[in-house]
Amino acid sequence: MPHLDPDPALKAAAANDHANVVDNLLTETHPTGREAFVEAVARNNMEVVKLFLRKGYPADSWCIGEALNKAAAAGHKRIVELLLEKTDDWFVGKALCTATEAGCTDFVALLLSRYEHEFMSLGDSVKTAASNNHYEVVELLLQPKLSIMEGSKVKTVSFLLDGGQEKYTAYLGFKIRRAIQAIAPFRRLEMAKLLTTNCS
Structure with a gap:
């Protein structure tokens, strides 16, 4: 059976604020989570963003920094405050x-x-x-x-x-x-x- 990339499904779930689906995908698969995380930030899906961070996603600071920039540009203050604790x-x-x-x-x-x-x-x-x-x-x-x-x-x-x-x-x-x-x-x-x- 071919390996299926979980990231597209994760991105769709994050964009639509489906926290339970995101939780399952993060737990049961091995996604990078980068695009999905940025998408959740851009759409101001706070609970999904918190879920990603609790699960240790995304792993690289560059992605968190890019997400911070998007949140600032979009005016998502609560997410900016959250991400400020996670970036340099x-x-x-x-x-x-x-x-x-x-x-x-x-x-x-x-x-x-x-x-x-x-x-x-x-x-x-x-x-x-x-x-x-x-x-x-x-x-x-x-x-x-x-x-x-x-x-x-x-x-x-x-x-x-x-x-x-x-x-x-x-x-x-x-x-x-x-x-x-x-x-x-x-x-x-x-x-x-x-x-x-x-x-x-």
Whole structure:
């Protein structure tokens, strides 16, 4: 008897929120589960997403990161909160870029509260938000890095001792100048004023 690939059936069950079928397939077969998991996330099928994670699927962090990005793009807040516990900063940064471009202020705040990666992509996000005229998102991104990191005193002290605040300020200043250049043709005066105020 030929081996049947369980993944198409698993994807269909996940898409239709059939938790019992998903449970059986995950238990009785050996699927990769990647496409099915992402599909459940995209359709905001919370119980199915939780079931996948309880069963140890998907096994690779890349898939969870991609799912996080899809959830952020679709506005599925509860799933974003769940997946933030399962992924690393690189994928959080990617989701932050997605939320920034869409102007989703709540999601930007949520992702920033978890984001402790190097400051490079924050500067890129400032430019993206400014270019799309997302004023409130730019305000969030321009908050001091220490307020983002306040949940970890050890990391904050280390950040300061390594000269991180000065490096962050210098680099962000460069990115803000790039953002000002990007919006110049559009005469967005309030945005320019906000950026100029924060440009050292």
